[in-house]
Amino acid sequence: MEINLIKSSGLSREVFTQVMDLLQSIDGPLTFTCDPASVIDFFYDEIVPRSFGNPDDFRKKKLPPQIHIHMNYSIRKPEFNHTASWETLFSKCTTYRRQHGIADDAFAILLTPVSNKYNWFSAGNPENPYDGFVHTADWEQFLDSASAFPIAYEVLALVLQKFMFRNREDMQQLVHLKPVGCVNDLCMDKQEIILKLRTADICRPCMTALRNGLSDQYIKHARAIMESLRVKMLLSQNFLQDSAPSRMRIDRHKRIWLTDFGNLELRFNPTEKALYLFFLSHPEGAAIGALPQFKADLFELYSQFSTTGTRAEMQQRVDTLVSVTGNAASENISRIKRKLVNALGDELAAHYCIQGANGARKFIQLDRSLVTREGL
Numbered sequence: 001m002e003i004n005l006i007k008s009s010g011l012s013r014e015v016f017t018q019v020m021d022l023l024q025s026i027d028g029p030l031t032f033t034c035d036p037a038s039v040i041d042f043f044y045d046e047i048v049p050r051s052f053g054n055p056d057d058f059r060k061k062k063l064p065p066q067i068h069i070h071m072n073y074s075i076r077k078p079e080f081n082h083t084a085s086w087e088t089l090f091s092k093c094t095t096y097r098r099q100h101g102i103a104d105d106a107f108a109i110l111l112t113p114v115s116n117k118y119n120w121f122s123a124g125n126p127e128n129p130y131d132g133f134v135h136t137a138d139w140e141q142f143l144d145s146a147s148a149f150p151i152a153y154e155v156l157a158l159v160l161q162k163f164m165f166r167n168r169e170d171m172q173q174l175v176h177l178k179p180v181g182c183v184n185d186l187c188m189d190k191q192e193i194i195l196k197l198r199t200a201d202i203c204r205p206c207m208t209a210l211r212n213g214l215s216d217q218y219i220k221h222a223r224a225i226m227e228s229l230r231v232k233m234l235l236s237q238n239f240l241q242d243s244a245p246s247r248m249r250i251d252r253h254k255r256i257w258l259t260d261f262g263n264l265e266l267r268f269n270p271t272e273k274a275l276y277l278f279f280l281s282h283p284e285g286a287a288i289g290a291l292p293q294f295k296a297d298l299f300e301l302y303s304q305f306s307t308t309g310t311r312a313e314m315q316q317r318v319d320t321l322v323s324v325t326g327n328a329a330s331e332n333i334s335r336i337k338r339k340l341v342n343a344l345g346d347e348l349a350a351h352y353c354i355q356g357a358n359g360a361r362k363f364i365q366l367d368r369s370l371v372t373r374e375g376l
């Protein structure tokens with residue numbers, strides 16, 4: 001099953017790539033794809049400025065007129081930047097679908113920071129639920145984590161809901177106005193999204209409906225991705241710090257995966273990665289002052305990852321990295337640490353960081369029996 005993600009202007013390339021990475025991190029029959037060169041724009045007459053009223057207004061969702069659910073709290077207008085009608089947002093999917101020759105039974109999901117008339121996190125097109133949008137802005141108001149986690153989750157939710165709801169009546173029956181930690185929690189008070197993301201679950205009635213519409217292999221894959229999102233998000237928020245360190249798999253492309261943490265990928269730039277893999281191969285560690293003697297090893301690693309410059313330029317960068325007069329190695333070690341702490345939280349990151357006092361031997365503490373390497 002093919003799920004096309006459409007990048008709207010205003011959404012950073014970085015977040016879009018993170019969302020793709022998260023959704024692609026578990027192998028299975030759901031195929032997430034995109035056209036990296038394509039960006040969807042909005043015309044001036046398609047968006048209007050969001051109105052500024054009560055500062056809390058943007059927290060509340062509204063119901064479109066065709067959906068009737070009894071609400072017992074007041075709803076006010078959202079605010080912030082620009083907003084568009086659901087029809088406009090869905091029309092972007094239709095256009096993209098036509099331009100890219102996407103099959104009728106493939107999904108086309110727009111990721112956009114443009115907010116929507118009813119202030120929803122995401123919605124599928126009632127006329128064609130293979131089309132949908134996810135609002136990519138404002139997440140920092142609700143969550144203390146990278147926005148890519150909830151955005152990826154909402155993409156999955158749209159896919160699952162397409163197969164849970166045969167029609168509008170199903171939808172009105174299955175959604176939970178009161179949050180239960182299910183993918184179909186409506187989260188009319190948008191702060192309730194926290195529970196849904198923490199559980200990343202599907203309640204029994206909703207699962208029964210899903211099984212009626214979608215075969216097991218897809219459900220299994222979707223749930224594995226949901227679980228991986230849940231774990232990765234909690235780790236990044238400094239939860240799960242009591243967990244044992246995960247096994248580490250280095251694949252034949254030298255991508256580094258933490259398999260017990262929802263197949264979390266440790267992403268480094270070429271220099272950081274060369275340095276990291278060097279220390280990983282040297283459990284005994286090495287002082288920064290000793291790095292020049294390993295210049296050939298580091299160059300060998302670096303040249304596998306770097307995609308820019310001539311061989312001489314790459315050599316120059318490795319020379320800079322190991323230079324005892326410069327600070328490049330320490331700076332890279334700090335950046336690696338920051339990335340690990342952001343992804344894993346302080347305590348768990350300690351197993352994976354390159355550590356050691358200034359001037360002393362640097363090493364990675366990780367129990368090497370947890371590390372497997374492929375294709376060597």
Ligand SMILES: [Zn+2]
Binds near residue numbers: 182184185203204
């Ligand atoms: Zn449910």
